[in-house]
Amino acid sequence: MMMTERNLARHELIGLPVVVVRCTDSSLAGVAGKVVDETRNMLVLRRDAGGRLVKVAKDCSTFRFGLPGGRNAEIDGSSIRFRPEDRVKRCK
Numbered sequence: 001m002m003m004t005e006r007n008l009a010r011h012e013l014i015g016l017p018v019v020v021v022r023c024t025d026s027s028l029a030g031v032a033g034k035v036v037d038e039t040r041n042m043l044v045l046r047r048d049a050g051g052r053l054v055k056v057a058k059d060c061s062t063f064r065f066g067l068p069g070g071r072n073a074e075i076d077g078s079s080i081r082f083r084p085e086d087r088v089k090r091c092k
């Protein structure tokens with residue numbers, strides 16, 4: 001199944017480039033990196049080649065993911081606030 005904005009929640013997020021578009025913590029708005037880990041409530045991003053990690057809460061953020069083919073998909077974090085293995089089963 002090809003990854004699109006409509007089915008992004010059903011795919012693996014680890015490895016995708018991401019930008020935090022909006023966040024209740026204003027210091028995280030605009031943070032960009034690659035998803036390196038995911039929990040029920042958090043995305044862990046690697047910001048740079050030096051390995052600096054940033055944890056971003058899903059439920060209070062909006063993310064823009066880079067998809068294969070140069071496309072982007074913006075998604076509200078509350079819609080993906082599940083454990084990764086549950087998110088793949090639940091989200092439509």
